[in-house]
Amino acid sequence: MYQPGGSFSEAMDEMGNVESLQFDFDVIRAATADFSDANKLGRGGFGPVYKGKLSNGQEIAVKRLSKNSGQGDLEFKNEVVLVAKLQHRNLVRLLGFCLEGNERLLVYEFVTNRSLDHHIFDPKKSANLDWESRYKIIKGIARGLLYLHEDSRLRIIHRDLKAANVLLDIEMNPKISDFGMARMCVLDQTEGNTNRIVGTYGYMAPEYAMLGQFSIKSDVFSFGVLMLEIVSGQKITSFREGENREYLLSYAWKNWREGTAANLIDLTLRSGPLSEMIRCIHIGLLCVQANVADRLDMATVVLMLNSNSIALPLPTQPASFMQNGFPLTTSMKLDTDCKPVSQYEVSITELDPR
Template sequence: MGFLPSLYGCLKLKRKVNEGAVKGEEEEEGFSTQDLFFKFQTLQIATNFFSELNQLGRGGFGPVFKGLLPNGQEVAVKKLSNVSKQGVREFTNEVKLLLRVQHRNLVTLLGCCVEGPEKMLVYEYLPNRSLDNFLFVTDKSASLDWSRRFTIITGIARGLLYLHEEAPERIIHRDIKASNILLDEQLNPKISDFGLARLFPGDDTHFNTFQITGTRGYIAPEYAMHGIVSVKTDVFSYGVLVLEIVSGKKNLDSKLDNGKPGLLSYAWNLSQGGNTLDLIDPSLQKFNRDEAAMCIQLGLLCCQANVADRPNMNSVNLMLLSDSFTLPVPGKPGTQGCARRRTTTSSFPTVTGSTSNTTGATKTSVSSGSDFSRNSISVSLIDEGR
């Protein structure tokens, strides 16, 4: 395959960076770049010959299996489907992208397997699997208390900020959704599945495409209708995901809004009627009122129809980390069935000052719209038949 030589070089560079290797150290340590290329037979044995009992899930790329390596390390093996027409391209894309990035809120690529028709990615294994397995399962959603949900919201935001502004080159994920957020032992989130991601070298900020990829309900309207991709594409998906985490409801739910599917319109109508907190997941018996209201408003801000009015991930992180702030009033959310190009600009958000917390870290206050305080007491919900 044409990408194999470059992949070999990238794996070697990644290993040197991760291990702090410099010229000449490979020979001294007995290091071989082949350590990052797994043998097919090794992965066969590790996954009990890709047994259905070991299968963790299945996506457009192919199935994912839990494996146990000879050294006792648990891994997740993503196996390229032989019938997937786009699989090879997605495989190459994911490897090249993940070799460029390292962050605590991104899943870690351990290596890959390329033998004949077999192509696989090997990741760290995360025992709690994906967020949707908790969020939308009745007997598990209660284990996601408000503190954990807020930690997940902020962790995903940090991961996206890294991809958009701090990685060696800007990366747009294009498929942010609950099933692509994996949870570690402490339920900390890690963004996964970079098969559809797009690398933005240099100063490029957006591109147009005729091939729309992603998941219905999470796709930004300007992308769905006009093929325009930018960091705001991920921001829109993130906003939908925030509303799902707060509400415990899927973004396309026929039980919402008098039988009309759409978490966005449901959340918007509640906010317009002054009933924002009615969106909160009924399984949350205790939650921080201001924090929850802020997250709902933030989700709506990220999902605005006007691309220019959506915050970037740096602004999102400022809002989430600030002790006190005022958020702008969100405009009407966009839908995939109705998107308009607009060229208006917005001031979003306005930095008004900074304070230091007890750890010495600097926190910034942002302003304009609704006031929130992180120091408000928790609220206990009494069952009101919702």
């Protein structure tokens, strides 16, 4: 069994034969009708994504990676295998890869209902997403994140959790995707530093955006933002109250402090269980606290979401990394014991099933 403090090579040795996850290029080419435009689902920063069907009838999503990279084949294979070993019902499953000449393909399970942002931020589609569905999505994301933080072989810090990186299957179960920004750490490590800030404005914890310090609590911050977006049906970066544009976290805090938290709830949800929605706002605020130590961990979040009898502490003012309209900056340190899962941005975000 892989022990805390063990090397990545030891973990890889236990994980088995890399070649068992390698697909033949001709198989993938046939499955995607030679990467036809009709099968093209979308395009990310690192290449197009295609829908395919294997000879056994299994639907897949294939990401055709950019050919310009200095990463070696063995390193690419090993990092893909690590991601492929992350198996949880609330994570998008990487089935394998393909290497032939300059071709580098990533093969994923196909997820039917696109990403959460296509549903939650579309006025017509969000009206069909009732509270029961949203609550199921919140709890599923929480379980997936808990697995990454505590139950996977290596502690995974996602670093780019957002609505666009949560895919929904045919039953609207959430699956966290896009591990291109992720960092994997030895099991007894909970934080690290980086000189390259990657992520999405609004979802990034301030200590990460300003100092390059990331931890499992950085992911907790992003999850708190995502919870508030799901409850409100509005984006963190373009939240509006009437004609006014306001930062979602500051609006949520202002209403919480004034006892009017229900103002944050999506109008289409006003007929749902108000106490449960407000409890989610409360948990969301506890996830976005300015002091890292004051934020919940995902194990506690999962418990709170599954038991209304657990008392919640009072939140304080949420974190913000803006001052006078400008991001704060400071010196940053290089990574040491954490490394990227893949510099290829292992991702199938923004899929558009046909």
